[in-house]
Structure formats: C-alpha cells, structure tokens
Amino acid sequence: MRYITPRKAAMGLGSAHSGTADHWFLTVSSCALVLLVPAFLLVIGNAIGLPHPELVAYFGRPYPALITALFIVVGMVHFIKGTRIMIDDYFQHTARKVAIIVSVVFSWAVIAAAVFALAKMTLVTVAI
Amino acid sequence: MADVNRGNRPLSPHMQVYRLPLAAITSIMTRITGHALVAGILLLVWWLVAAVSGPRAFAAADWVVRSWIGFIVLTGSAWALWFHTLAGIRHLFYDAGQLLRIEEAERASWAIIIGSVVLTLLSLILFFFA
Numbered sequence: 001m002r003y004i005t006p007r008k009a010a011m012g013l014g015s016a017h018s019g020t021a022d023h024w025f026l027t028v029s030s031c032a033l034v035l036l037v038p039a040f041l042l043v044i045g046n047a048i049g050l051p052h053p054e055l056v057a058y059f060g061r062p063y064p065a066l067i068t069a070l071f072i073v074v075g076m077v078h079f080i081k082g083t084r085i086m087i088d089d090y091f092q093h094t095a096r097k098v099a100i101i102v103s104v105v106f107s108w109a110v111i112a113a114a115v116f117a118l119a120k121m122t123l124v125t126v127a128i
Numbered sequence: 129m130a131d132v133n134r135g136n137r138p139l140s141p142h143m144q145v146y147r148l149p150l151a152a153i154t155s156i157m158t159r160i161t162g163h164a165l166v167a168g169i170l171l172l173v174w175w176l177v178a179a180v181s182g183p184r185a186f187a188a189a190d191w192v193v194r195s196w197i198g199f200i201v202l203t204g205s206a207w208a209l210w211f212h213t214l215a216g217i218r219h220l221f222y223d224a225g226q227l228l229r230i231e232e233a234e235r236a237s238w239a240i241i242i243g244s245v246v247l248t249l250l251s252l253i254l255f256f257f258a
Contacts (some may be wrong), residue, residue: 020179027220027223029215030217030219030220031220033213033216034216034217035212036215037209037213041206041251042254043253044172045251045254048193048194048202048255049194050240052179052183052186052190055179055186056179056180059176060180068176072169072173075165075169076169079162079165079166082159082162082163083163086159086163110169110170113176113177114171114173114176114177116177116180117173117176117177117179117180118176120180121152121176121179121180124180
C-alpha cells in the first residue's frame with residue numbers, strides 16, 4: 001500500500017506536467033478571443049487602405065489601439081500554450097526544448113513589436 | 129480472465145485504410161489553422177511597426193498588405209481565424225460535456241466548415257462594400 005493521496009498521484013502527470021493550468025488558461029483566453037476576434041477584424045478592416053498619417057491617427061485612438069493590443073497579447077499567449085500542446089505531441093528531448101524556446105521567444109517578440117508600434121502611434125497622435 | 133469478451137470488441141483503427149471521420153478532420157484543422165495564423169499576424173505586426181518606422185518602410189509594408197499576396201494571406205487568415213474561433217467554441221461545448229455524440233459532432237463539424245466560409249465572405253463583403 002502506498003501512502004499517497006489520489007491528488008498527489010495525479011499531480012504533474014501529462015506530457016507538459018502542468019496540464020490543468022494550461023487547459024484552464026486556454027479556456028479563459030478562448031472566451032476572451034471569441035469577443036476580440038470580430039472586434040479585431042472590424043478594426044483591421046477599417047485600417048487597411050488608410051493613408052499613412054490617417055493610419056497613425058486611427059491607431060492612436062483608444063478603441064482601435066486597445067482592441068489591437070488585447071487581441072495580439074491575449075492571442076499570442078494563447079498561441080504559446082497552443083503550440084506547446086502541439087510540440088509536446090510531436091517533438092521529443094532536445095528538439096522539444098528548442099521548439100518551446102523558439103515559440104515563447106518568437107511570441108513575446110511579436111507582442112513587444114506590436115505594443116511598441118501601438119504605443120508610439122498613440123504618443124504621436126497625442127503630440128498632435 | 130474467463131469472462132473477457134474477445135469476439136465483439138471494437139478494433140483500433142488500421143491507419144492505412146481508416147477514413148478519418150469529419151469530426152477528426154475538423155479537429156486537426158483546428159490545430160493547423162491556429163498555427164497558420166502566424167503568417168497573418170506577422171504581416172500585420174510588420175505593417176504596424178513599419179507605420180512608426182518611417183514613410184519608406186510603411187510604403188513597402190503597405191504595398192505588400194494591399195497587393196494580391198496580402199489579399200491571399202489576409203483572406204486566408206480571416207478564414208483560418210473564423211474556423212479556429214468556431215472550432216474553439218465547439219471545444220468549450222466539448223469541455224461542458226456537450227456535442228459528444230457522433231451525429232452531434234458531425235453536425236457541429238459542418239457548422240464549423242459552412243460557418244467559417246460564410247463569415248469569411250461576410251468579412252470580405254463588409255471590407256469591400258461597407
């Protein structure tokens with residue numbers, strides 16, 4: 001007989017060792033993204049085709065900037081968790097570690113680039 | 129072991145002759161569309177960064193976004209986004225214990241396929257005519 005509770009026996013199981021937290025994060029972020037997807041498509045649809053100064057002014061406004069920032073931040077962290085599931089399914093050993101690192105580094109670089117661009121457009125618009 | 133049913137058990141699928149059910153195809157498409165969205169997000173973030181980098185950088189990115197390459201990437205991304213969104217909603221139903229019977233999963237698969245195409249066409253119509 002093992003002196004171990006069922007909870008302790010189940011903890012850390014699964015290839016990612018943190019499955020419940022990842023699953024719950026994907027659930028929460030997917031609910032947010034259901035609302036953000038149509039809003040983001042409308043924002044981008046209105047932006048494509050604008051001349052350069054109008055485009056900068058457009059993303060300097062709160063609604064387009066916030067929707068775009070939220071979509072890209074929540075979307076890319078959702079992407080990190082999603083790729084992690086794929087990586088855990090298809091890659092082993094060193095390849096798995098490298099793939100996870102590439103996915104996380106790439107996603108945060110995309111987030112940083114987008115947030116920087118939006119912040120700068122907001123500041124430029126405020127300056128005008 | 130004597131009472132084990134050895135004659136009438138379901139067999140695991142033989143992968144070379146097994147035709148994937150529609151629910152399995154839409155399931156793997158969820159993963160493929162989710163990862164393929166990288167192309168659209170990279171194009172849009174490049175375009176946003178170019179807009180704050182200067183007129184020449186913006187002209188280049190804006191040309192790509194508004195070219196036929198941009199049209200294909202962004203229309204494909206819009207479809208992938210709608211597909212992934214609808215399939216994600218189905219996963220929320222799955223997690224709640226719903227739509228798990230074969231006929232229901234089959235119907236939900238058709239709803240995702242048809243819904244994603246309709247919503248993409250609606251997005252294009254709104255973009256070009258509204």
